[in-house]
Amino acid sequence: MKIKKILNNNAVVVSDNNEEKIAIGAGIAFQKRKNDIVNPGKIEKLFVMKENEKFQQLLQQIPEEHFSISEEIISYAEDCLGLKLNEHIHIGLTDHLSFAIERATEGIHLKNKLFDEIKILYKKEFDIGMWAIRHIEKKTLVKMPVDEAAYIALHIHTSKPQSDDMKQTLRQTAIIGEMIQTIKESITVKLEEDDLSYQRLMTHLRFTLSRLSNENQPIMDEEMLTMLKNKFSISYKIAQKVAKLLSKNYGIHLPEQELGYITIHIERIRNR
Template structure:
């Protein structure tokens, strides 16, 4: 059971539980006609947003300055995404997405249009998150009729979904997309006879790059002392290993990170599979 600390709007309240921890609660009409000190029944609550004190304070400050429906829209977007994405979403997205949606509308009302140069990459590398971003724009357009919202903004929303589903506030989706693009470009230039980017093998390869990028950005690279796979790949598929080592040199020059032989071997394995000669092995 919670008691209301502050009514933020008709659908959002700041509440305190029995142990004194404050959180932000969403529920249809939960704040309508209510006052501080009144109880909130569990049945009234649709979503408990955050229970980390710093984020509660930031979210409350944000809702003091913007209409509450932005948070409600963020909740709808997150609820839709949670039913379709393979990863859960970090609750930090309620804060970042609410703030982003409000700033986007204000920016467009001021005539400031910022084109997302990574729109194509987001569509290609994170198609599900991008599709959710397109749907989110449709919801936003139904609520805001005085601005023309460009399609580029779908990628900006998708970035927030990728961030929240891949590592919360610490994951950098823009960096991830740039990494995947640079690695894809190296493979394409090194293997110009590759088939269409829409085929099954390319899709599998991009999936591997996504998992690799998550490990790379979270500093959890595979690093076994057993070099058997790398040695075998070097002997049997030297061209694939050469391309993987180009990726390794690129990452070293950009970020100063030297890939372990195990990661190079798995990259080579997927590059070899991509080139049309199935090795018969699979990884995540």
């Protein structure tokens, strides 16, 4: 495996079986030149990068330390999740982190408006994000705002196999935030983010939107639905408000069966 191009001390472009790949590893390019043989023991990651040129441009524009930190976070995330993330994360997360570190160094902190939703909907990814900001602080001595954990969580989530892209994930998360806000304004009980009923409601709303996009609807018999309407009339009316919000703002139509399940979740919160 020969080096075709050195990107930085920890990343090189190699020729592997007549295919161009990116090889990453600590000090992989140390004292190396083009056409030198790569030590296989130095390779920590080896992959084909479809966005090869963009990746190379990025590495030329950011500090090498930022790239190394990003790769350490990606490796940690893959270990925690037990899966390989999409190759684009090497560009998307690295670019985001480098800019975020620069902002934090200058004392500029961006508020993440979807922080509460991300923290609950993508809990594993958020926990990884929390580890990541601590890791960045340890490596750079730059204090990172907690909002960054949520941004990192989104990058990790959208890089998982079969996940929606960033645009669709942000849209869905924002819609859930509006649904939750409608419910909050309609009940007298204060919603606490660490409340299990609240977390179940938010998770259910996430899967509701996913089911609607996949045209895979839950089944609830008419007798059960009628009972819920009568017994939990206040919660059902709140669920109807949520349905009107989705219909008016997004053209999303909730079937009555979904209203029934949302009613159950709202009732749990009202009577916790």
